[in-house]
Amino acid sequence: MEQLINYILQLADSNLILTQRNAAWCGHGPILEQDIAITNITLDLIGQSRNFYQYAAKLINESTDTKVTEDSLAYLRTEREFKNLLLTEQENGDWAQTIVRQFFYSVYQYFLYEKMQHSRDEQLAGIAAKSLKEVTYHVTWSGEWVIRLGDGTAESKERIEKAIIELWPYTGEMFLPEAYEISMVSAGIAPDITLLKNEWYKKVTDIFEEATISLPKDGFMQTGGKNGVHTEKLGYILSDLQYLQRTYPNATW
Amino acid sequence: MVVENDITIDALWKLLEQVPDPEIPVLSILDLGIVRDVKLQDGQVEIIITPTYSGCPAMDAISMDIRLKLIEHGYKNIKISSVLSPAWTTDWMTEEGKIKLNKYGIAPPKMSGDLSNSTPVCPQCNSADTKLLSQFGSTACKALYQCNDCKEPFDYFKCH
Structure with a gap:
């Protein structure tokens, strides 16, 4: 049970942290339509993470003496308890960096949910089938932006190439399973993420080709996020995200 | 006002037809296709709905509107549940x-x-x-x- 809970929290945390990052674009997008687009994507991500947190909270409450809610899981856990992918906590940077981060993550989510909708866990299968429809739009949108920036002006190309180099070391973690993921794969609950790697590479390569940019060479990959070992950036995100509930416990609207 | 032993499933569906979507008020929640089932058991009314988008902020408002509509017509024992699967289309x-x-x-x-x-x-x-x-x-x-x-x-x- 503990491994299933860890697995669900990992899915929820990655979405929540990327939500917090993307939400900072609200009111600052390059043009109104794209400001609306990134915040709409963010709304989908927070909705999906709520579904995962609610499910995790139900399982925790049923299997332990503690009493948690979707809110306490998001607002009252510490940095070392967060299991989000390192990719999702990386800085917004410029628009190119935000786009590349979203594109890498959306393509990963797409293939993950496509398999997870057949999970033996009915709740996870249901969340995945629903989320997949949303993520399909995110892949299209972020892919179009990768092409537009890569095959755009000299400056946009330079910026997106810089963003790719910056974020590339955080992509390997998506396909390296932790112990709790491996046990969920053998239980027929989680898709085998090592098998998603080829599909992910193919989609990314296709879009990059159209964008006239090349894939970086496989290099050193950062890991740890899924086990609670994060880059220094997560602490700053959580201090913003959790400030209100930490300072005024149980505050409500 | 109805008394509990007069409740019929048909009457409940008719009431739900009067609950508008909060963001697109020309549509009722039945037009949208988000009401999955209506159940009656031991005097309890259960309305089962499904979200349109995972993060749709209207869902909380819709649950509240259904509850208010039913209360307005004299129902007391109301349960509103949400199911994800099969996903709304x-x-x-x-x-x-x-x-x-x-x-x-x-x-x-x-x-x-x-x-x-x-x-x-x-x-x-x-x-x-x-x-x-x-x-x-x-x-x-x-x-x-x-x-x-x-x-x-x-x-x-x-x-x-």
Whole structure:
């Protein structure tokens, strides 16, 4: 049970942290339509993470003496308890960096949910089938932006190439399973993420080709996020995200 | 006012027809296809709904509106549950709902099996010559288009 809970929290945390990052674009997008687009994507991500947190909270409450809610899981856990992918906590940077981060993550989510909708866990299968429809739009949108920036002006190309180099070391973690993921794969609950790697590479390569940019060479990959070992950036995100509930416990609207 | 032993499933469906979507008030929640089931057991009314989009902020408002509508008509023991599976699709929107949507100025969704590349027809002037402005519109369920003939921008309810 503990491994299933860890697995669900990992899915929820990655979405929540990327939500917090993307939400900072609200009111600052390059043009109104794209400001609306990134915040709409963010709304989908927070909705999906709520579904995962609610499910995790139900399982925790049923299997332990503690009493948690979707809110306490998001607002009252510490940095070392967060299991989000390192990719999702990386800085917004410029628009190119935000786009590349979203594109890498959306393509990963797409293939993950496509398999997870057949999970033996009915709740996870249901969340995945629903989320997949949303993520399909995110892949299209972020892919179009990768092409537009890569095959755009000299400056946009330079910026997106810089963003790719910056974020590339955080992509390997998506396909390296932790112990709790491996046990969920053998239980027929989680898709085998090592098998998603080829599909992910193919989609990314296709879009990059159209964008006239090349894939970086496989290099050193950062890991740890899924086990609670994060880059220094997560602490700053959580201090913003959790400030209100930490300072005024149980505050409500 | 009804008393509990007079409750029928049909009467409940009729009441639900009067609950509008908070963001697109010309549509009832039945037009949208989000009410999955209505159950009656031991005097308890259970309404089962499904979310349109995972993050749709209207869902909480819809649950509240259903509850208020039922309370207004004398029901007391009310349970509203949400199910995710099978996932909601715009194919469940009623034909009547699609007509109302179009009159309201929002182009209705295509059927999910429709793989043609045609853009939606302009709800203002019925021209088929329209273009996509943004895949994401004023709410999670809409995209933004513009008509090349009358030049009006309009919302399109995304096929989902």
